[in-house]
Amino acid sequence: MSLSPLKTGRPSPGFRRRNSFPYAALFSAAAVLALVLLVYHFFFGLSASLRAGEEAWASGNYAQARDRFEKVVERHPDSALAYDGLGMVLDCMGDSASAQSDYAKASGLGLKPSQAFDHAACGDLLFRQGRAGLAEPEFQRELDLHPGSTRAELGLAECSLSFLDLDRAIAGFQQVLQSDPKNKDAADGLEKAQQEKEYNAAYYIYDRNNQPLARETRQADGTWKKSYPLAQYAAHIIGADTDLTGKTGLERDLAPLFPQDNVVLTLDANVQRIADQALGWKKGAVVVLDPATGEILAAVDHPSFNPDRLRREWSKIRWDPNHPLQNRAWGTLYQPGSICKIVTAAAALEAHIDLSTIFPVDSNGSMQLDGKTFWDWKRLGKIRSLKQALDMSSNIALAEVGFALGADRLHEYDNRFGFNTPDDLGFDIPGLGEFGIPTATSLAPMPADTRWALAERACGLGEDYRVTPLHAAMLAAAVANDGVMMRPMLVKEVRNAMGQPIFVNKPRVERVSVQPKTAAQLRSYMLDAVQDGIAYKAKVNGIEVAGKTGTSRTIKDKPLDAWFICFAPADKPKVAVAVLGDQEGKGMDVAAPIAKAVLSQILK
Secondary structure (H helix, E strand, O other): OOOOOOOOOOOOOOOOOOOOOOHHHHHHHHHHHHHHHHHHHHHHHHHHHHHHHHHHHHOOOHHHHHHHHHHHHHHOOOOHHHHHHHHHHHHHOOOHHHHHHHHHHHHHOOOOHHHOOOHHHHHHHHHHOOOHHHHHHHHHHHHHHOOOOHHHHHHHHHHHHHOOOHHHHHHHHHHHHHHOOOOHHHHHHHHHHHHHHHHOEEEEEEOOOOOEEEEEEEOOOOOEEEEOOOHHHHHHHHOOEEOOOEEOHHHHHOHHHOOOOEEEEOOOHHHHHHHHHHHOOOOEEEEEEOOOOOEEEEEEEEOOOOHHHOOOOHHHHHOOOOOOOOOOOOOOOEOOHHHHHHHHHHHHHHHOOOHHHOOOEEEOOEEEEOOEEEEOOOOOEEEOOHHHHHHHOOHHHHHHHHHHHOHHHHHHHHHHOOOOOOOOOOEEEOOOEEEOOOOOOOEOOOOOOOHHHHHHHHOOOOOOOEEOHHHHHHHHHHHHOOOEEEOOEOEEEEEOOOOOEEEEOOOOEEEEOOOHHHHHHHHHHHHHHHHOOOOHHHOEOOEOOEEEEEEEOOOOOOOOEEEEEEEEOOOOOOEEEEEEEOOOOOHHHHHHHHHHHHHHHHHO
């Protein structure tokens, strides 16, 4: 007989109460969950942060992308991907040195090729923006991470073409075609590189019809030298790049674009030659615009210089009293004279002043104002209307109109026609920044406070009334364009080395100077001034020309400046023209015939 164990009231070893709480299991599960959350936060939180940085980069918000990648680096200093992304962003921001430093850190942390950002896509973006210098390290980075990448090899070849490293470009394009024989970009790039090598020339500025205006020519020692096919015809616009003058013209203003990008101007080389020939031996400028778009079709300065012979002729050019380096078209201010009578007439028409209280006006050649003699250009007799006043360009008649308008109204219309505001030829390329092309600002300061000064202002005269030939052409263009003044344009398009456009300029309205009805009335006045007035020397057979003469004296005791502004055909204007004869005489005798020569060649 066996005895049963003694019941002491304590559970035997291994015994568990049915309702006891499993604390150990709970603590074990919490630890596992914490570990899972930690791993999730480390990997998936890191991934989300990197993705946010990449999204900011893709949207072009580089500053935000940089900040996000920098925060990831602070939290995860051993993240190779974070350094790789940060380097890509810094390269896009133009900080190549820091980018390369971050790339080195990423590689040192064991960055795997499968984890890398798409550096080839970044390189393509930068190259399309015209930033070949920043695109090249991105293509190289892609090639380092993915040896044999066709996209990276093609990108490097395109960059070499941009830098005029033609042998390397040719080798690169050929290598791409070996692995991808149907790659059109590589075939096009190879053809261009071989052509530039064959002719030892690479062009980088063109006219609107793709006629070359500036080129780099490879010398026997392998260096490149700049030359200019249009020579003195466009010297003041294209400029020069020498150790004597430094960089001038577009060589200075667009320097960051060269040689890797190509610039297409609004200029028409044929119109430029026509204007140059029409100006002949006269000192001055001719500007031709498209009134509907504001595009500058020609801008000629005389005297000029040949940038290809600048070094040889420097001593002669430097001391020439006629200042051949001076940009007269938009860099020099002149007293406008009677061409600005159209501004006074516009103010009179829109102010609805009672012209019957002004006309007829007797012009006996002069009148007394503030104790001084205010002259007409000759005795014109009785002037019966505003139209006749413009036909005969009577100073005395327009002075009377100015008195009726008052100084404030005249000043208002000067501003409406763009005086006191820069004629901005600059432009902005996303990713590359702003490019300024300096112009002098036409001036019509605050209103005159005497009758003498008011009379001068009404006639385009006075020591403080100044205009550039470019702006003078814009006055005519505004009338031709139903009162709308377009912003002047010189650069039409910018392309990268592969011919892809990175910037396309578009016509923009600068201001509305007058209402269409007023512009139509001014057009009829200007047409009559050529048909029956003193501007008759601008007549062109078979073409109706609307114009206005002007004569002024910019520098005291110096010869007269000759002006003529016009547009044609008067009913459907295609061009607006301004002619300045710098100290060359009267507008009706000097400038009007030059305009006739320009119009007869352009329009016929």
